[in-house]
Amino acid sequence: MDxxxxxxxxxxxxxxxxxLLxxxxxxxxxxxxxxxxxxxxRGSGDLFLPPLQFxxxxxxxxxxxQVFANPSxxxxLLFSLIVAVxxxxxxxxxxxxxxxxxxxxRFKGKQLIMYIILAVSVFPQIAVLGGLFTLIRTFELFNNPLGLILSYLIFTIPFTVWVLTSFVRDIxxxxxxxxxxxxxxxxxxxxKVLFPVMMPALVTTGLLAFINAWNEYLFALTFTSSNRTVPVVIANYSGASQYDQPWGPIMAASIVVTIPLIALVLIFQRNIVSGLTAGAVKG
Known part of the structure; x- marks a missing residue:
């Protein structure tokens, strides 16, 4: 009915x-x-103005x-790029x-493996922080990008496996x-056959995994003391005195860090959207 x-x-x-909604x-x-x-x-003196004046x-x-002149x-940025990629x-x-x-x-225990992967993907980071810290210290990977990469795999691999498995089943x-x-x-x-067909799913899962690794804070704060990733560097920004909170530089740094993610989404949006539901066999 019209x-x-x-x-x-x-x-x-x-x-x-x-x-309106x-x-x-x-x-x-x-x-x-x-x-x-x-x-x-905005300048530091304008941050506490009324909204209209601001x-x-x-x-x-x-x-x-000030942000780009900061060596830290x-x-x-470089450390975050290495770790995320x-x-x-x-x-x-x-x-x-x-x-x-x-x-x-088809093999025995397949469903159990899938449930374990799903359980690991939703496990809180703080619950595994102590065990990971012991491993990182034992293998002397503290302040090492390899240590962060290995720790980030805890939440990137389960997500990747779960998404790609669903896609492979539909091929x-x-x-x-x-x-x-x-x-x-x-x-x-x-x-030679499945990877080209899986390219949209690989791009999608890779982009989402990159965003998670790029924005991760807890592991980067715990497993590094000098070679910090961007989120930790921004969180540790300090002003001229202990009573000065540099909101302007913090917001500027946050915008700079967000721009690469927006650019990646705009560049790969066609790969993300197209091909996910398209059939792989013609005719």
């Missing part, structure tokens, strides 16, 4: 309420980020200049093999059968 023709008043009321949700989600952007372009205050780039922030590459490598085995082969079996008929081995089938 509500627009039968009851146009109710139809336009529903559309109006729907768009969308606007309210958008404002609620975007307002903190927009306020952080405004704060990053919005109309003159723009300055001194906060960004520069090292933190390393975590993503390792988790995708092992996660792909595990997802292929769990999604394609038509005709692709593997055709590859096996042509004489391909299971590894050749995985690398």
């Amino acid at each position: 509500l627009k023709r039968t009851n146009p008043g109710l139809y336009y009321l529903q559309r109006t309420l729907f768009y 969308v606007i309210v949700i958008a404002v609620y989600l975007l307002f903190p980020f927009l306020w952080a952007v405004l704060t990053s372009f 919005i109309q205050a003159p723009t300055t780039l001194s906060n960004y200049a 922030f520069q090292r933190g 390393g975590s993503v590459l390792v988790s995708l490598l092992f996660g792909s093999f595990a997802a292929y085995a769990l999604g394609r082969f 038509p079996g005709e692709l593997e059968e055709a590859a096996l008929v042509d004489g391909a081995s299971p590894l050749q089938t995985l690398f």
